[in-house]
Amino acid sequence: MTLLSVNVNKIALLRNSRGTNFPDLLVFVRRILAQGVRGITIHPRPDERHITRHDAFELSTLLGDYADVEFNIEGYPSAEFLELIKTLRPAQCTLVPDEPGQLTSDHGWDVRAHEAQLTAVIAQLREWGVRSSLFLDPDPTQIESVKRVGADRIELYTEEYARVFAGGDFEQCTQVLSRYQQTAAAATLVGIGVNAGHDLNLKNLSTFLGIGNIIEVSIGHALIVESLEMGMDDVLALYLAITGDFAGDEHVS
Secondary structure, three states: OOEEEEEOHHHHHHHHOOOOOOOOHHHHHHHHHHOOOOEEEEOOOOOOOOOOHHHHHHHHHHHOOOOOOEEEEEEOOOHHHHHHHHHHOOOEEEEOOOOOOOOOOOOOOOOOOOHHHHHHHHHHHHHOOOEEEEEEOOOHHHHHHHHHHOOOEEEEEOHHHHHHHHHOOHHHHHHHHHHHHHHHHHHHHOOOEEEEEOOOOOOOHHHHHOOOOOOEEEEOHHHHHHHHHHOHHHHHHHHHHHHOOOOOOOOOO
């Protein structure tokens, strides 16, 4: 069973495009949770083009009423971002190596090159009682460095898998999946949990989860697009069926 965490950035982006509170982000988050989803992810960016700091505070307050729902905040560990984490204390903080104006996350950490920085940040997260996760490309040789910096989890960056899957080349897809599987297995072997996210969708998720050892998936862009096509409640039900993540089921912490 894998926990589904819905990234709600795109709902906020749609709202911001008109300068009003429509669609209301909190209304949609409540609706998502009402379907049995037990994870909410946001990635606030410095320009606040979608999720704002105000949203982060409101969501933290809202999710405080849901004991079994995890709040995951993603971002580059700038001083401003870390101050937000210190204040809100989400269940999980996923560190990503994004530049300030980056359109979307497009690569994982080179953990070796940033070992000193990540060690200090992760130690701070631990002091605040926040689980740490590092956005990572599928590269099992990095797991030793991940262990050294003290990260609790990694989040496998799945864009390459999604792109190859969409291309329909079964042999290439199998080869790519093998690297993800090796990375997940190497992490699990040394006690590091494994999350995954980026461009996962209803078509490719089930095959990806077949690699095993995936505790959590974060899905946003595709889920919102699929909701436009099929309706959000039906889409959420399909994702929960794929992940096996139903409210009340025991999950790995």
